[in-house]
Amino acid sequence: DAGVTQSPTHLIKxxxxxxxxxxxxxxxxxxxxxxQQALGQGxxxxxxxxxxxxxxxGNFPDRFSGHQFPNYSSELNVNALLLGDSALYLCAxxxxxxxxxxxxxxxxxxxxx
Amino acid sequence: xxxxxxxxxxxxxxxxxxxxxxxxxxxxxxSYGLFWYKQPSSGEMIxxxxxxxxxxxxxxxxxxxxxxxxxxxxxxxxxxxSQLGDSAMxxxxxxxxxxxIFGTGTRLKVLA
Numbered sequence: 001d002a003g004v005t006q007s008p009t010h011l012i013k014x015x016x017x018x019x020x021x022x023x024x025x026x027x028x029x030x031x032x033x034x035x036q037q038a039l040g041q042g043x044x045x046x047x048x049x050x051x052x053x054x055x056x057x058g059n060f061p062d063r064f065s066g067h068q069f070p071n072y073s074s075e076l077n078v079n080a081l082l083l084g085d086s087a088l089y090l091c092a093x094x095x096x097x098x099x100x101x102x103x104x105x106x107x108x109x110x111x112x113x
Numbered sequence: 114x115x116x117x118x119x120x121x122x123x124x125x126x127x128x129x130x131x132x133x134x135x136x137x138x139x140x141x142x143x144s145y146g147l148f149w150y151k152q153p154s155s156g157e158m159i160x161x162x163x164x165x166x167x168x169x170x171x172x173x174x175x176x177x178x179x180x181x182x183x184x185x186x187x188x189x190x191x192x193x194x195s196q197l198g199d200s201a202m203x204x205x206x207x208x209x210x211x212x213x214i215f216g217t218g219t220r221l222k223v224l225a
Contacts, residue, residue, distance in 0.1 A: 033212065042117075042204050042215030043158070056211055088156055092213075099211050100146055104158035 002027060004093050004105035012111045013081050021076040021108045025093030031055075032074040033102060034066060037088040049074050050096055078110075086112045115140050115209050119216035126195045127224050133180070134190045134219045136205030142166075145207055147188040149179065152202040152218070161203075164188055195223045 005024045013019050025032050031050045035043035045058035049068035063079045072093075078085055088109050092102040116139040126132035138147060149161040164172045164179045172179040180189040192199055200223045206215045 031211075035213070040217075042206075042217050043213065045212040045214070048211055058212065090156075090158060092158075100163075100208055101160075102213065103160070104150075107156040109156070 004091055004103050006089075006091050006105040006108050008108060009106070010109045010111075012113065014113050015081055015083060017081050017112075018077065018079045019081060019110060021078075021089050021091075021110070022073065023076070023091030023093075023105060024073045025091075026103050029093035029095050029103070030072050031094045031096050031099065032068060032072065033092045033094070034074070034076045035090040035092065036060070037090060037107070038084075039087070043090055046076070081112045083112050086110060115142075115207055115214045117205050117207060117214055117216035119205055119219050121219045122217075123220045123222070125222050125224055126192075128197060129194055131191060131193045132195055132221065134192070134203050134205075134221065136188045136190065136216060138186050138188060138205070138207055140186075140207060140209075142209065145209070147179070147181070148206045148208065148213070149177070149188075149190045150204045150206060150215075151199075152204060154201070158204070162190065192221075197223050197225060199223050 033048040034046040037043040047057040048055045052068045068074045088107045090107045091105045094102040118137045145166045147164045151159045162174045178191045202218045204218045206213045
């Protein structure tokens, strides 16, 4: 039973570029949440997807967008990258009827130069 | 608004000893849950233990226990018999409307 997987593991981009991060949820899970973890901080909620719709959004600008596919996998897109977007991006999956139990992936470490 | 406070940026503990990591929370909800996660240097958040606000007993999971004091709004994590592999970041969190709210974490270093 595969857990949550994320790709790529590491990514280096320059300011102004765009990036796409990918997440495959744990088998049987239908809900995907994305978090941003800056160095030395706790993770901050970006948004959550369920049934291919954005269910809830944290305090992040519109440069951050996402998508959920029919197979429940998800993408996080960030446009016009800023130096401050450098962080570990974590994906968490859950089953909608057990929202208290979220399983995290290993994260994608994004560096913006 | 929900808030989690972890006041210990870093802690040291000798191998085989117990250690307590502090967490206080602020919430207006009557019913809530508190979580502790471990984050090794690899980055993955590993679930450790959960305490519901209406649970009468303190939660325990193996060497982990949660010292829940509702009146003080504290939910401290106790790790007994520390092991070298316990060296990691530890985050306290609560869940509200489907999203986790995390504290800033405590870095624990276990000394041999």
